[in-house]
Amino acid sequence: MKTIKGNFIFDKEENKEKIDEFKKFIEKNKDRKGPLMPILQEGQNVFGYLPEEILKLISSKLNIPLAEIYGVATFYSQFTFIPKGKTDIHICLGTACYVKGGADILEEFEKRLNIKKGETTEDRKFSISETRCLGDCGKAPVVEINGKQLAHFTKEDVKKVLEKYK
The missing domain is CATH 1.20.1280 (Monooxygenase)
Known part of the structure; x- marks a missing residue:
């Protein structure tokens, strides 16, 4: 069923x-x-x-x-009622990342994937969420994809990442 x-x-x-x-x-x-x-x-x-x-x-x-x-x-934020995508993307919005454009990066992911933070694409390929700190403020802004951190991330990197993980 x-x-x-x-x-x-x-x-x-x-x-x-x-x-x-x-x-x-x-x-x-x-x-x-x-x-x-x-x-x-x-x-x-x-x-x-x-x-x-x-x-x-x-x-x-x-x-x-x-x-x-x-x-x-x-x-508890550890629990979710929505399945995660095959590519699980976390955008850091801690102070350093936020100041260096983290919110703009999140917005770009939302726009390109047509979902909001905390959601998963219908085909379950991608999910995006925000996080408060990934522990590498010196390399801000930081994005984590399937557990791998990408430093000095830019809005322009969003398109490249989505093409790579299609």
């Missing part, structure tokens, strides 16, 4: 093995003190995001209201 969340489809049949393993993880951890956070973290690790179907599964297995689970998951 496929369900649609926004423009994304979570296919339960395609994810059957992952769901079964995740259910085992929940069973193993549900009686520990404060099980929700590690279970949410595992869900995020297994599926790459927290699909609504997985949140409902957690709710039923832990007997915690879905609203409470959403409350916890939305409080």
Whole structure:
């Protein structure tokens, strides 16, 4: 069965093995003190995001209201309800990067990909998000793509990067 969340489809049949393993993880951890956070973290690790179907599964297995689970998951920035793209782009907007054009770089990515920060393209090729600091202020502005930092990034670099990762 496929369900649609926004423009994304979570296919339960395609994810059957992952769901079964995740259910085992929940069973193993549900009686520990404060099980929700590690279970949410595992869900995020297994599926790459927290699909609504997985949140409902957690709710039923832990007997915690879905609203409470959403409350916890939305409080922590590590959790996302949208799948990440194959190319995951983070634009630093810490002070040094912001002053040197980080916001303009983010805007250029948004314009070229036709998505906003925190979103993923419909084909799941790209996702973009902002971050407050990547720890390399001397090389500002910095952009991180799939964990690799690119220093002294410019608006002109956006087009090149998107062509490279097409």
